[in-house]
Amino acid sequence: MRAAGLVNRWVRCYTRRLPEDVARGRVDEIEADLHDHVAYERGRGVGDRRIAISILSRMIRGLAADASWRGRIRPWSGDLMKSLAAIFAAAMAIAVVGVGAVVYGGEDDAPGLVLIGLLLIAGALAVGMRMAHRRGRAN
DSSP states (O other): OHHHHHHHHHHHHHTTTSOHHHHHHHHHHHHHHHHHHHHHHHHTTOOHHHHHHHHHHHHHHHHHHHHHHHHHHSOOOSOHHHHHHHHHHHHHHHHHHHHHHHHHHHHTTOHHHHHHHHHHHHHHHHHHHHHHHHHHHHO
């Protein structure tokens, strides 16, 4: 399922550069949760498209919690440029997820998923513009 693959890529992205055992534990935890989610929904007779939408919805709702978890494991330190780069990378990741949601929603005739994707793209653009504005004021 492509939605589960997208979640797995996101987890591998935000666990990058963490201690191997911590990163592996988080990846395993999320993979097990995805497996249980899909198995439960299929057991209830839910179609793959609706399962994919619910997985993407959970991922979007959990982005802030993922970032918070990452910050507790290895807090951001000192260098402002690294922090800005991290925010920019997160905004780009959110925009990519948004584009994926729009494409996936368009293919599967899921207007709700298209709307979520558009909101993610708009949010990522707003974060990028705010960063650029703050950076311009700092110089």
